[in-house]
Amino acid sequence: ELPSRNEALRLYTRGSAWFSFEENLRGALKTGQLADLAVLDRDYLGVPVDQIARTTSLLTMVGGRIVYADGPFAALEENPR
Structure with a gap:
């Protein structure tokens, strides 16, 4: 299962x-912990199963630093590609 x-x-x-x-x-996600997170382009918990594999990150942070930004977050990227 x-x-x-x-x-x-x-x-x-x-x-x-x-x-x-x-x-x-x-x-x-709480005070004192590393901010490792991703903002996705769709709601992972709500999209149909066949759309999960097409989900992409719009913003990725590792240790509180932006390591990837796209779409509405593109201007935030610290080291643009």
């Missing part, structure tokens, strides 16, 4: 932080 989308998201975020013993550094 496949995990639900919520379960998959939790496994990928909090689960990977737990597995690498980094729960105090990453895995959730």
